[in-house]
Amino acid sequence: MILEGNNVAEKGTWTVKKGLAEMLKGGVIMDVTTPEQAKIAEEAGACAVMALERVPADIRAAGGVARMADPNVILRIMDAVTIPVMAKARIGHFVEAQILEALGVDYIDESEVLTPADEVFHINKHEFKVPFVCGARNLGEALRRIGEGAAMIRTKGEPGTGNVVEAVRHMRQVMSEIRMVQHMPKDELMTAAKEMGAPYDLVVQVHELGRLPVVNFAAGGIATPADAALMMQLGCDGIFVGSGIFKSKDPVARAKAIVAATTHFNDPKILAEISKDLGEAMPGIEIATIAAEHRMQERGW
């Protein structure tokens, strides 16, 4: 019996790039800065980790220019865990992205948490075999990133604040715009595309699907299990936690609780149980106290 097919393995296709994000759904992706933290995250049930030199709260505190992490930091984290490892490149810095692809990371986050390298253009993500995730605050921005090749979207929120309000604003914005586009008559879609600054074919896809054509996570300010469940109930597919875990008093307990809350987001009894005795959350920042030029969400075009 012949069992072999034509044996051609097509790598880096859109299905394959989008596919990994599909597998991360309902899960929590945690920022880590050392192999030890990566192991804690994996042990707590993270579905992936984001390898960084500093978590957003420390980047915010340090100021200056934030860049891609040292390849050694990333490689040591890749060696420490079996779950997927993501890493961040600066907006528009396609050479940092080339380096991250060469290192073999599983996903690149073209991220506003780092200092942008280009104030006009994002990376042409179609050029890469490795998939990209990008931040967005509204539907137009999400569709522009997808148009450039992002295979996964996340809200921007306001990173490093432990304050979920901006993530909520951005998720509500994206969801409400999706509902609007979904219920528009077809002849209004081109003008909607023009007004949002979004590619027309992607607006048509949103109209037909009633959702983004790629996986949509929440990020930027999630600090508690209730925050994670809130974002899931608002309609996201999964959760990024940046500073929220390793800037809290008891990272192990908090990480486990946020993972469980993302699975049982619709079950308040379980949420009550897993929210007990987690110790102090990370210190939060009121958004109004952050000067406009220090708001990371404004970065990206």
Next chain:
Amino acid sequence: MVIGVLALQGAFIEHQKSLAACGVESIQVRKPEQLDGIQGLIIPGGESTTMGKLMHRFDLFEPIRELGRRGVPIFGTCAGLIMLAKEIAGSDQPRLSLMDIEVERNAFGRQVESFETDLMVPDLGEEPLRAVFIRAPYIKSTGNNVRVMATFDDKIVLARQDNYLVAAFHPELTDDIRLHRYFLNMIK
């Protein structure tokens, strides 16, 4: 007929869509009591370590093993395949240990090595099956009672043992519902 889809983490909604395309009702399973009254269970793709932690924390291991021992068909894709295996090379992560297979995790490499291809699956007819492999495992070795249904590059990627069916790839990510139909036919 109602099929349960384990919904702890991963691509469970895609399996529900494939089942709906077969005209079959499905429910999401996150707690043991949700296993009552289902005629089959799908364990989807996702992260096997994450699923293992959550299955342990929410007491799902023993009820699912019991389901399997009673002969209820269980279909595992990618992470689901890993969960059903007795042996996982180089890992002591928790598993259901229901199927006589040894699996290698992330066996084709990291994400940049993920791929799609046409698989010949004689059980599904002459038309090749488009198969999407995402950081996929494969089956290194099988017990005598395991039937190999497809290979890629000499590696076992689809197999069946009694009421258990496992795929290293993701039939839920394509529109081809033949493998889901095959699974549904395993239900008496």
